Amino acid sequence: MEQENIERMGRAEPRGERGEGRGEARGEAKGETRSGTKHSLKSTLEEMAAQIEGLLCVAVAGSDGVAISTYVPSGSMLNSELAAAQLAAIFRMSRATADKLKAGEVEDNLLTSAAGQILIKPLNAESYLAIVASRDAPLGIIRLAVKSYAGAIEQALGKVG
Amino acid sequence: MAAEEKKKSISSVLKELASTTEGLLGLGVMDMEGVPIAVVTPPGSSLNAELAAAQLAVVVRLCSLTADKLKLGGFDENLISTTSKYILTRPLGANFYLAMILSRDSTTLGMVRMIAKEHADQIYDALPKF
Numbered sequence: 571m572e573q574e575n576i577e578r579m580g581r582a583e584p585r586g587e588r589g590e591g592r593g594e595a596r597g598e599a600k601g602e603t604r605s606g607t608k609h610s611l612k613s614t615l616e617e618m619a620a621q622i623e624g625l626l627c628v629a630v631a632g633s634d635g636v637a638i639s640t641y642v643p644s645g646s647m648l649n650s651e652l653a654a655a656q657l658a659a660i661f662r663m664s665r666a667t668a669d670k671l672k673a674g675e676v677e678d679n680l681l682t683s684a685a686g687q688i689l690i691k692p693l694n695a696e697s698y699l700a701i702v703a704s705r706d707a708p709l710g711i712i713r714l715a716v717k718s719y720a721g722a723i724e725q726a727l728g729k730v731g
Numbered sequence: 732m733a734a735e736e737k738k739k740s741i742s743s744v745l746k747e748l749a750s751t752t753e754g755l756l757g758l759g760v761m762d763m764e765g766v767p768i769a770v771v772t773p774p775g776s777s778l779n780a781e782l783a784a785a786q787l788a789v790v791v792r793l794c795s796l797t798a799d800k801l802k803l804g805g806f807d808e809n810l811i812s813t814t815s816k817y818i819l820t821r822p823l824g825a826n827f828y829l830a831m832i833l834s835r836d837s838t839t840l841g842m843v844r845m846i847a848k849e850h851a852d853q854i855y856d857a858l859p860k861f
Contacts, residue, residue: 647802648801649801652800652801653801656796656797656800656801657797659793659797660793660794660797663789663790663793664790664811666786667786667787667790667811667818668811668813668816668818670782670786671778671779671782671783671786671816671818671832673811673813673814673815673816673818673832674813674814674815674816675813675814676811676812676813677812677813677814678811678812679809679810679811679812680808680809680810680812681794681797681798681806681808681809681810682807682808682809682810683798683803683804683805683806683807684798684803684804684805684806684807685802685803685804686798686801686803686804688797688801688803702801702803705804
């Protein structure tokens, strides 16, 4: 299963078709490349999302609460912009808490409620990855998905920034 | 007087739970204003209970607000995993919360989650009901 993931991740990498294929002026090609990498972040999120049953939203957002890329599967009523903003507050708060209680770096923050589970994983100092899933979604799968995709997401994010 | 008795019973429940929890650095019941009600820290733990109570009250409030805003039902539990600790908070009714801090080396995530639920139920029963 893991091999399959890696293969699929490989396919999701931008091949430069968008920018090069058109052979436009340099400025425009640059713009195309940027949208190409953005697509790769989005497609990585989509791929990860496909593995998680009961998923409500996947988001990569800044600590300021602005979403960088989000994916909401059809059927989910979750407002991803609201989630990105709200979860940024938790991201900052968990870091402040770890800091004040001298607990080192935050690895992740797991919030459980009556109907949902939210896993927030810091990607770097300014951005985080969040998975919002229904309460009956298997936590083990969520954690595995985050673990195996965090690197690819960070990489795609680096290209955007 | 009656309140004094109930308070005692919370701390005795806490002590009992603390003695059977491996890797525990601190276990406490705090109010939502961030004031500790009863706290147990094993000898050698350098945890500042006042600071933890104040800081974690903010966490609990924020988590409640988040679950509410995202329409995900009542807030149950928040677990911050750091490089050295597990920092867990769980609301106990509307006015109090349970806080548990464990060393990451001597326990597992599954264990923490299991213990937390068990402890929260027992402590909630020992709390005075208004």
